[in-house]
Amino acid sequence: MKAALRERGAALGFDLVRVAAPDAIPEAPERLRAWLEAGRHGSMGWMADPDGRRAAPRNLWPEVRSIVMVGVNYGPESDPLAPLAQPDRGTISVYAQGRDYHDVIKGRLKEFAGFLASRAEADVKVFVDTAPVMEKPLAQAAGLGWQGKHTVLVSREFGNWLFLGAIFTTAALPVDPPERDRCGSCRRCLDACPTRAFPAPYQLDARRCISYLTIESKDHVPADLREGIGNRIFGCDDCLAVCPWNKFAVTGREARLAAREDLIAPPLAELVRLDDAAFRKRFAGTPIKRTGRDRFVRNVLIAIGNSRDRRLAKEAIPLLEDPSPLVRAMAVWALSRLLDGRSFSGLAARHAAQETDTNVLGEWQEGAARLAETEHAA
Structure with a gap:
C-alpha cells in the first residue's frame, strides 16, 4: 500500500509522501501552550487551542489512525534576496509569486485522498493550512524534514522550500521514521532576521516577524520595526534563503508553481x-x-x-x-x-x-x- 501511495503521489506532483502516527508529536501541546502564553502569536487569535485540536490530531478527529504528509517543492529559480538590493522595487516572498498554493495543492490532495480511500476502504479528511493542524511537527514526525532553528521545515532534498499538506485517514498505514535535527551549530537563519524575531533557537516571536507584520497584522506596524522591513512588501525569505541546506535543493519544476514575472521585484x-x-x-x-x-x-x-x-x-x-x-x-x-x-x-x-x-x-x-x-x- 505504501509503495502504491508514493507512486500515485508522485504522479500527482507531490515530491514527498510520508506517514506519521496521530500521537507522534506528544511534546506539541506544551510547546504551543508556552508560545501562546508568552503572547508570541500576536493578533493571531485563531492559533489559540482551548480544546487541544491543534496540538493533538485525535482531538480534531478521534477516528484518525494515520496521517499522510505530503510536500511540494517550490524552490526559487533565482536568488530570492536579490531584490533587496533594489530599494525602489518591492521584494515579495517566493511562495507568493505565483498561484495561491492552497489552490494548487488542495485539488491534487483531494484526488490523492480519494485514491487512498478507495484502495484502503477508509475514510479521509484533507487539510492544507485550513484547519488546526500542526503541519510542521507532523511533517518532521513523518520524515519529510526537520524544524530548523527558524521553526521552518528543512528538507535534505529540497532545502527550505516545501508546501505541506495532510491527509487524515482511518486506515492503519505503516509509519515512516522521523527526521532528526541536522542544524548542528549553524545559526545563519537566526542572524539573518532583520527584525530579530528569534528570541532563542527554535523560538519565533511572530510580533517581530516581517511575514506576520506584512501579511497577518491588520494594524499599524510598530515604528521601531519599520526600518528593518526594508523593501519587503509581502513576507520575508531571509531566514529561509540563507540556510546551507538549500544547496541541495532542486528548483520548482511545475509551471503551476512558477513565479509570475510581474511579481519579481515590481x-x-x-x-x-x-x-x-x-x-x-x-x-x-x-x-x-x-x-x-x-x-x-x-x-x-x-x-x-x-x-x-x-x-x-x-x-x-x-x-x-x-x-x-x-x-x-x-x-x-x-x-x-x-x-x-x-x-x-x-x-x-x-x-x-x-x-x-x-x-x-x-x-x-x-x-x-x-x-x-x-x-x-x-
Missing part, C-alpha cells in the same frame, strides 16, 4: 498607485489578494520610506487623503523620511489640521519632531 511607484479594483485584478489567484489593498499599500509605503529615494515622495503625497488610516499613516511616515522639514511642514499645514485619526495625527507629530531633531543636529 516597481514601488507602480504598486503604490493601486486602488482596490486594480489591486484585486493584479493579484487575482495569488496569496497577496487575501491581505487586501489597504494593508498591501501600507507595506509599499513602508518600503518607499525606507528607499530614501526622494523621487518617490510624489507617489506618497496623494495618499495623505486616502480613505484608509493605515495608508494615510504610512504615507506620512514615508514622507517624513523623504522630505526636508520645510516641505514636510507645508504638507502638515494642509493635511494634519483636517485629520481625525489619532494614529495618523501621531505620525504627523512624530515626523515633525524627528525632522526638527535631524536638522538641528546637522
Whole structure:
C-alpha cells in the first residue's frame, strides 16, 4: 500500500509522501501552550487551542489512525534576496509569486485522498493550512524534514522550500521514521532576521516577524520595526534563503508553481498607485489578494520610506487623503523620511489640521519632531 501511495503521489506532483502516527508529536501541546502564553502569536487569535485540536490530531478527529504528509517543492529559480538590493522595487516572498498554493495543492490532495480511500476502504479528511493542524511537527514526525532553528521545515532534498499538506485517514498505514535535527551549530537563519524575531533557537516571536507584520497584522506596524522591513512588501525569505541546506535543493519544476514575472521585484511607484479594483485584478489567484489593498499599500509605503529615494515622495503625497488610516499613516511616515522639514511642514499645514485619526495625527507629530531633531543636529 505504501509503495502504491508514493507512486500515485508522485504522479500527482507531490515530491514527498510520508506517514506519521496521530500521537507522534506528544511534546506539541506544551510547546504551543508556552508560545501562546508568552503572547508570541500576536493578533493571531485563531492559533489559540482551548480544546487541544491543534496540538493533538485525535482531538480534531478521534477516528484518525494515520496521517499522510505530503510536500511540494517550490524552490526559487533565482536568488530570492536579490531584490533587496533594489530599494525602489518591492521584494515579495517566493511562495507568493505565483498561484495561491492552497489552490494548487488542495485539488491534487483531494484526488490523492480519494485514491487512498478507495484502495484502503477508509475514510479521509484533507487539510492544507485550513484547519488546526500542526503541519510542521507532523511533517518532521513523518520524515519529510526537520524544524530548523527558524521553526521552518528543512528538507535534505529540497532545502527550505516545501508546501505541506495532510491527509487524515482511518486506515492503519505503516509509519515512516522521523527526521532528526541536522542544524548542528549553524545559526545563519537566526542572524539573518532583520527584525530579530528569534528570541532563542527554535523560538519565533511572530510580533517581530516581517511575514506576520506584512501579511497577518491588520494594524499599524510598530515604528521601531519599520526600518528593518526594508523593501519587503509581502513576507520575508531571509531566514529561509540563507540556510546551507538549500544547496541541495532542486528548483520548482511545475509551471503551476512558477513565479509570475510581474511579481519579481515590481516597481514601488507602480504598486503604490493601486486602488482596490486594480489591486484585486493584479493579484487575482495569488496569496497577496487575501491581505487586501489597504494593508498591501501600507507595506509599499513602508518600503518607499525606507528607499530614501526622494523621487518617490510624489507617489506618497496623494495618499495623505486616502480613505484608509493605515495608508494615510504610512504615507506620512514615508514622507517624513523623504522630505526636508520645510516641505514636510507645508504638507502638515494642509493635511494634519483636517485629520481625525489619532494614529495618523501621531505620525504627523512624530515626523515633525524627528525632522526638527535631524536638522538641528546637522
